[in-house]
Amino acid sequence: DKPTVCITGASSGLGLNAAKSLASSGNWHVVMACRDFAKAEREARKIGIPKGSYTVMHLDLAALDSVRIFADMYKASGQRLDCLVCNAAVYLPTAKEPVYTADGFELSMGTNHLGHFLLVNLLLDKLKEAPNKDPRCIIVGSITGNTNTLAGNVPPKANLGDLSGLENMQPMADGGEFDGPKAYKDAKVCNMLTMCQLHKRLHESTGITFASLYPGCIASSGLFRNHVPLFRYLFPRFQKNITKGYVSEEEAGRRLMQVVASPDLKKSGVYWSFSNTSGSFENQLSEEASDDAKGSRLWDVSMKLVGLA
Numbered sequence: 001d002k003p004t005v006c007i008t009g010a011s012s013g014l015g016l017n018a019a020k021s022l023a024s025s026g027n028w029h030v031v032m033a034c035r036d037f038a039k040a041e042r043e044a045r046k047i048g049i050p051k052g053s054y055t056v057m058h059l060d061l062a063a064l065d066s067v068r069i070f071a072d073m074y075k076a077s078g079q080r081l082d083c084l085v086c087n088a089a090v091y092l093p094t095a096k097e098p099v100y101t102a103d104g105f106e107l108s109m110g111t112n113h114l115g116h117f118l119l120v121n122l123l124l125d126k127l128k129e130a131p132n133k134d135p136r137c138i139i140v141g142s143i144t145g146n147t148n149t150l151a152g153n154v155p156p157k158a159n160l161g162d163l164s165g166l167e168n169m170q171p172m173a174d175g176g177e178f179d180g181p182k183a184y185k186d187a188k189v190c191n192m193l194t195m196c197q198l199h200k201r202l203h204e205s206t207g208i209t210f211a212s213l214y215p216g217c218i219a220s221s222g223l224f225r226n227h228v229p230l231f232r233y234l235f236p237r238f239q240k241n242i243t244k245g246y247v248s249e250e251e252a253g254r255r256l257m258q259v260v261a262s263p264d265l266k267k268s269g270v271y272w273s274f275s276n277t278s279g280s281f282e283n284q285l286s287e288e289a290s291d292d293a294k295g296s297r298l299w300d301v302s303m304k305l306v307g308l309a
């Protein structure tokens, strides 16, 4: 049987396109871990993922029970796990009020960070036993959570503060007023901090490669589905013509596939980025996203919130 990659949120955008690239290569079986399995199956057929090269499984990251059930089901299924990709995300740019997960966390932080944090921890043992002897765990990051970049400096900027808001289950990690775009960016910083902590704590003892990536600006993906129509019309055009940061969903999928499968991208603890002309390169994380003390505190707080400590 083939090496198996499990991709969360594989029913749309980056995850769907990476699933297609990996499955079509003939070298990978893909588990599409999705909250809407009817949609996942429909999209897999529509985009032409070869039958038999994928399995759809139910996972709703906005409910920790669903994450626990998923991890149990995965293990019980006897399927192998060679790579886990934490890709799913929600972005609520126009929300005026916070929305919450089943466990009472603000939805972007709960889904994008805490759901994945629990998932990774529950599947670590399985991943350690990867039959291909090249286990990888990839957490999709973003430039928007990186305040050392131009895009990361568009207000509101990510800032986790002292994490007391997260610890006390307030809508914002820093304890401030709810702000949808900031909540997304904060969660992305948590994704990158988590990758760094996983690398530091577990890479040597487990042999797992932990990495993050910025796939480019996939301005046409479903991520912006909750934005106002004018934004959805202008944003791809702006990214294509002005910033030149635009990347198609297909190309972004191929980039993620490289981080999953390429022998050249096996290094752990790296935040990969891509140049349109020269391909992948190791990028710098922002000060906050590479702050070890903050990462350590985030680890402890997250362990408590997901019930592992």
Ligand code: NDP
Pocket (backbone or CB within 6 Å): 008, 009, 010, 011, 012, 013, 014, 015, 033, 034, 035, 036, 039, 059, 060, 061, 062, 063, 086, 087, 088, 089, 090, 111, 140, 141, 142, 143, 188, 214, 215, 216, 217, 218, 219, 221, 222, 223, 224
């Ligand atoms: P999409 O909105 O197209 O895809 C997001 C996926 O996440 C969908 O499959 C969605 O499911 C799934 N999802 C949302 N909530 C849950 C949940 N509770 N449980 C399980 N799955 C869920 O966005 P993208 O493909 O653009 O984003 C993918 C990743 O790329 C994200 O991590 C994002 O932060 C990152 N990224 C995106 C950029 C961009 O420009 N678009 C730039 C940089 C990073 P459903 O299909 O059911 O809605």
